[in-house]
Structures are given as C-alpha cells and as structure tokens.
Amino acid sequence: MSSGPSTNEFTKKEVPDSSELARKPSGEHERQERTLADETIQIVDWDGPDDPNNPKNWSSKRKWAATSIASLFTLLSPTTSSIISPATSHVVEEFGITNTTLAGMITSIFVLGFAVGPLLFGPLSEIYGRSRVVQWATMWFLIWNLVCGFAQTTTQLIIFRFFAGLGGSASITIGAAVIGDTFNPDQRGRATAIYALGPMVGPALGPVVGAWIATRTTWRWVFWSTSIFNVLIQIAGLVYLQETYAPVLLERKAKRLAKAMSSLDPEKASKRPIPRFQTPYESEDRSWQKILGKALTRPFILFAREPIIQLLGAYMSLMYGVFYLFITTMPGIFQNVYHESTGIGGLNFIALGSGMCFASFVNSRTMDKIYRYYKDRNGGVGEPEFRVPTMVPASIAFPLGILMSGWGAQHHVHWIVVDVGIFLVGTGIILAFQCIQTYIIDVFTLYAASGVASVFFLRALFGFCFPLFADEMYNSLGYGKGNTILSAAAIALGCPAPWILWFYV
Template sequence: MRRKWAATLIVSCFTLVSPVSSSMIAPALESISADFRITKTVEAQLTLSIFVLAYAIGPLFLGPLSEIYGRVIVLQLANAFYFAWNLGCGFAQNKGQLMAFRFLSGLGGSAPLAIGGGVLSDTFFPEQRGKAISIYSLAPLLGPAIGPIAGGFIAENTTWRWCFWSTSIFTAMVQAFGIFFLQETYAPKLLAWKRDKLRKETGNMELHTEYDDLNKTLLNTLKIAMQRPFRLLGTQPIVIVLACYMAYLYGLMYLMLSTFPGLWSGRYGESTGIGSLNFISMGLGFFLGTQICAPLNDAIYRRLKKMNNGVGKPEFRVPIMVPGSILVPVGLFWYGWSAQAKVHWIVPNIGAAIFCAGTIISFQCIQTYLVDSYTRYAASAIAAATVLRSLAGFGFPLFAPAMFADFDYGWGNSVLGFIAIAMGVPAPFLLWKYGETLRSKSKFAAGG
C-alpha cells in the first residue's frame, strides 16, 4: 500500500507542475504585454491560455504511447520535454516565440493528465480509488490557484521571466523524485518484463502473456486510441454529458483565473503582489472541497455497496455530485454581485471559494465515475473529457474581458451560473436513474 501511495503522490506532483505554469503568468500579463508591445486584450489572454490548448492534443498520443512503452518512461520523457520548452519561455524574445514555447511546453505538461488516471486505475481497487483520485484531481485544480500567488510577487519584484525559471527548478526536483521513487504500474508492461525474463532464463520463446498481440504495433495502437476518445464522445451519452459539464466547469475556472487579477488591481486598487494573495481563496475552496469529498465519496460507495449485497456500481459515486452541482452556481452568483457592488474584499473571495469547492467536488465525482464505468478504457474516457475541457479552458478566457465589459461582474457571472444550473443539477439524477441502463448497452463500459 505504501508503494501505491508513493505512486499517487509522485503522479500528483507531476500533475501539479504544469497547471502551476499554466496560470502563473496571469498577474504578469501586463508586464509581458508591455515588454512585447501586445496591445490587444485577446492576444494577451492567448499567451496565458494557449498552454491549455496543448492539453487537448497531448493526451491523444501520450495515452497510447503509455500503453506500448509503459506509464513511467512516457511520464519522465514528457516531463523533460515540458522542462526544456518551459525554460525556453523564460528566454523568449517576442510574443510569437513565447506563444510557441508555451504551446510546446503544454504538450509535455499534458502527460500526467493523460496517464495519471490510468496509473490510479492500475493501482487501486474501486473502493479505495476515491481518495486516490481526490488527491490526483486536486493537483490540476490547486496548481492554477497556487501559481498566480507566486506569479504576482515575482511580477512585482523582479522580471516576469522568473515565472518560468522558478517552475523549471521545481520541475527538475519532481523529475529527480520520479526517477528514484516512481515504479511502473501498467499490468501488460509488467507481465511483458516477466515474460522476457522467463524467456531468457528458460530459452522457451513460446512463453507469452494474455496481453500479447502480434497486431499491437505503435501505429495500430495510436490509430485505435486516437479514434476511441472521439468514439466515446460520439456514442456514449454518459461520456458526452459528463465531459461537457466537466469542460464547462474547467472553462469557468480559467475564466475566473484570467479575470481575477484585473478585479483586484482595477476595482479594488490593490498592487499586483497583494492582489495575487486573493488566489488563496480559490486554493482554499479546492482544498476544503477535496477534504470533504474524498472521505465521503468512498464512505458512501462502501455503504451503498454493502446495501447492494456487496456489489459495487459506478452510480454509487453520484450522490456527492448533488451538493457540488449546487455550490458552483451559488459561488458564481455570490462572487459576481459582491464584486460588482465593490463590498469588502472578503465577500467576493468567499464566493470564489464556494465556486472552487463545488468545482473540485464535481470534478472528483465525474473522474471517479468515468474510471469506474470504463475501467479497461479509463484512459480513453479521461482523454475524451480532457480534450473537451482543455478546449474550454483555452477558449473561455478569450471572451471573458469582453463579456465583463458588457455585463459587468454581476450579470456576467449570473449568466454563467444559470448555465451551470441547467447543465449540472439534472446530471446526477439522470445518472442515478439511467446510468446502469446506458452502461449495459455499451460495449466499452463496465457491465456492458
């Protein structure tokens, strides 16, 4: 069990690195714009969000590569690729170089998002998986909240380039821990190693594993795995609904991240460094949501499994989605109208914390439900959700400044909150009622 948790913690650290990078430059956008003479707001936002666009592409080929070569080697090499281009961002001489380097570093940084869910699926039984996924899910959400706090003080006291150099130093440390402590978890790879060892010892070349397939070449695997997430998105109602809702939440999170610094510097008159401290409220919301959700998720699953004669179902993950889907719009209304009224700074921060708690609760439930429902194809199900949510994370910040200019914070966030109600509140009830029926008709889902 100790080795399982070591793998979880290291994968979570890998998963923390790139989201920190994705948002760390948010408070430094003014400095970057001044240095590179960026005059359009959309272009400035693009330097922030183009990193997340790469998240939509990377998992499509990194996931399949992990099924051929194993999880660990792909994680390590992708992290090294991220490290090289992230370091390059710190030396960029114009906006074109910065955007290109940001995109390439995002490709490498997307590996933990593509492979991490698979590592946990390999490692834990369903009744243990909730806590593990809660830790793993916290990293990509806590990262964007931590990054701007450091980024704000860096931008205020030194050059924005240290936003990239500091994350590169952290990456090198995580890489070193990964080399020594992260072990392979992918069963076909482990059995292939055992097969090769026995062939060498016995000289019997007829030995094979249950996963051996002569047709399993890299090209075939890439072809199947690139098609499968889109087949799941096109044919599986469960994946369509949950991936769309997850994408919406992720888009909202990056929209809030990109507009947060402007609220505190523009409306509240705070300095870049002090304004960045408000991101603590987002981090606190993510942390509290995780601490409440993780034990409850597994406890409810165990209790419902016991009541169901010891037979577990993915639908037993659904009850905890209900409070999550309610907290998201409540947080948006609270944050938006208090920011517009310019009341005491603590009030919009409370709203942001409520929104973030609802987001992490919903995220964890969706991820765990998808892993439980599509155990064998967990990587493809997560990849399908990752593609959509990354496109939303890229696109939402681009229209945010124009939306808040027209509607202000009150009605702007209210519109987003009403859409969150329409998408999020019915989802858990529909899954509870129809989830098992939909899975039984699917050739990809567990029980199908």
C-alpha cells in the same frame, strides 16, 4: 482487446520441468500453454489473485508512493499554466500588446496543449507504460517551459507555451490512470481526491506565486523558477515512480521468461520447441502500427459512442472554462475595482485554493464511505454510479459562487464577499471533478487513460477559449450579468447531471 484465437483452437502441452526453468525469476513457474499449428504459445499472467507483483496487491505504502509522485507531477504543469496570469500586464507592457484577446492567450494557450496532449499520451501510456511516457513528456515540458523565459516576441512566447502545455498534459492524464491501476474501487475515492487536488490547486497556487515573482524580479523568472521545481520532481520520479500498467508489466514478465528459455542448454532446448510467451492482453497482430492506430483513435471512439463521456465531458468543460476565466480576470477585478497591488491582489487566489483544499479534505473522507454504503445495500456489488452523490453539493456550490463573486464585484461590496464566492467556486469544481474522474476510472479501468483523455480534450478547449472572450463579455455586460449567464449555464447542465447518471445510465 483480443487475446488471440479462442481456447478451443489450442491443445494442452507438457510444461517444461523444473530443471529447465531453474533460471527463471521466482514465482513464474505456473503457465498456461497452448499450440497453434507448429507454434507453442504460453500465456503469461499473474501468479494467482495474490501475486505481489500485481499493482492491485502492492502494499499501501508502495501504492501511496506512486500516487504521491503522480500528484507532484500533476501539480507542476497546472501551476505553470496560470502562474503567468498576474504578470501578464508586465508582458503586455514589454512586448507592446494592445489586443486583449492576444493578452488572454498568453495564459490560455498553455491549456490548449492540455487538449491535444492527452489524446497522444494517454493511449501511448497503454502501449509503453505509464512511467516511461510521463518521464519523457515531462522532459519535453521542461525544455519548452525553460525557453519561455527567453522569448523575445509575443509569437515566440505563445508557441513555447503551447509546446510546454503539450508535454505538461501527460501527467494530468496518466496520473488518474495510475490510481486505476493500483487501487481497488472501494479504495479509489480517497486516492483520487488527493491526486485530483494537484491539477486544480496548481492553477490557484500559480498566480499567488507568480504575482510576487513578477513584483520582485521579472516575469521571466516565473518560467525559470517552475523549471527548477520541475527538475527536482523529475529526479524524484526517476527514483520512486514505478510502472503500474498491468499489460506492460506482464509483457516485461513475458520477455524475462523468453530470455530465460533461450538460455537453456541447447540439447534440452532442441527436444521441444521454445514457446512464444504472450500475455492475455496481446492480440495476434502486435505490430506497433496497428497498436498505435487503435490506441490513438480510442479516445475519439469512446467520446462518440459513450453518452456518459459526452455528459460528463460537457459539464466538466463548462466548469474548467469558468475556472480559467476566473484565473485570468481575478487580477483585473482586485487591481481595478479594489485597487490592490499585483502582489496583494494575487493573494485572493488563496480563496480559490482554500475552497479546493476544503472540498478535497471532506471528499477524501466521505467518497469511499458513500461508495461502500451503497455497495453494501446492493448486495456487495459496487457500481460506478455510487460516486454520483458527491456531484449534488457541487452542482449547488458552483453556480452560487459564480453569482456571489460577480454581483459582489459589480456593486463594489467588501472584497470578502467576492472571495467567499470564489471559495464556493473552488469547492464546487473540486467536488465535481473528483467525482467525475473517479467515475470514469471505475467505468473504463483498463483504458482509464483514454477515457480521461476523451473528457480532458473538450475540457481543455473550453479552458483555452473562455479567457479569450472574458474581457469583452465583462466590458459589455459587467461582472454581475456576465456571471449570471455563466451561473445559468452551470445550473442547466450541472443540476440534472447527477440524476441522469443515477437513474438513467
């Protein structure tokens, strides 16, 4: 962003004496000052590289507190996205649904909100701050998720689910940006590995919980229980989720300085004009229309102009589509092929979650070590491409898991074979997602939310669409051939991706 006219258009002016700034907050005494025409402008920046107010310089405890709250927010909405999946048969029975595509939409429509929401909330967080946008969006999610439990028709349920997904998408987009705001690149891998676990374990955890809720009570409590959980997280967020976005923090600092200057003694204030305080991130035109217009178009511009975003977005989208295809079809596999009850069949989602937890545990311990190793070999200069090695095992485990689960179910072999395949799918997904997300944060640090939003838009569209054709595909081809096609697509797109990023980007 432009920081105003070039420095040669400004002349230095005397900084007000200490008595005039006595009422200013501590640590805000050193400022650059410049003049354009008759207006005095002071540039408000951090007080040196070690300024404790800079989120990059926060204590480790404070950084992890922000990351933990962001992770809880990102666990909530993905859990809600899939928690209805094992209870879909109950909804179908109550509402008399006969169309399989419509039945699949009950689960996947929530993910369509994930496609639209990031394009709005990501840029808004770059204007109004991470914390404020997350809190309001999560409140929107709470309202619509709650009313889902009161839906009386299929149309109502689908509409309510979409609006809930719209609000729930904010935490997924902004949570990654919080990590980019607070952690330096050589510390970012572990933080991302832990944070990214929530958005992926949530959809695997949801059906386990949803299956038993639907068995013991009614499908409506699937939504009411998550709403109760949401209230608890919302309260924790109000207390512990601090603002982390540097431009917003500096803007607040500038407002404090302006207020302090305006409260000076009138006689002293009349001797020199009161300056206008401006951050390095501000342009001359600070009208909200221009700022919002630029921020809302940024994700589309990034996607259109950046081959990195296009490549990673395509690969992540395929994986996310397969992920939600598995979530919607697994209950049918274990109930129809292995004749398990709704509750017992839901336990197989533990295999998916276990694969993700295992991969996240390994990745949290190795990603930053790999980054530092290549950084040292590169003369101490870090590069986003040093995240790429993590994608190599992911590009192998993911298609292998798809094949095992598909052909295992096709030939009715022991259910453990299918669960091992599902475990590998979870492992591959989380390894790739953590790598891709950290890579994007490293490349687009200041506008990480917009970079993530541009990738998440396509990803969520695939997550919405894949469950809609899953039943038709498997009815026509069977689980074995259907999953072979998905595995071939994963190999064709995923295996070359790490090498392209490493050698050609």
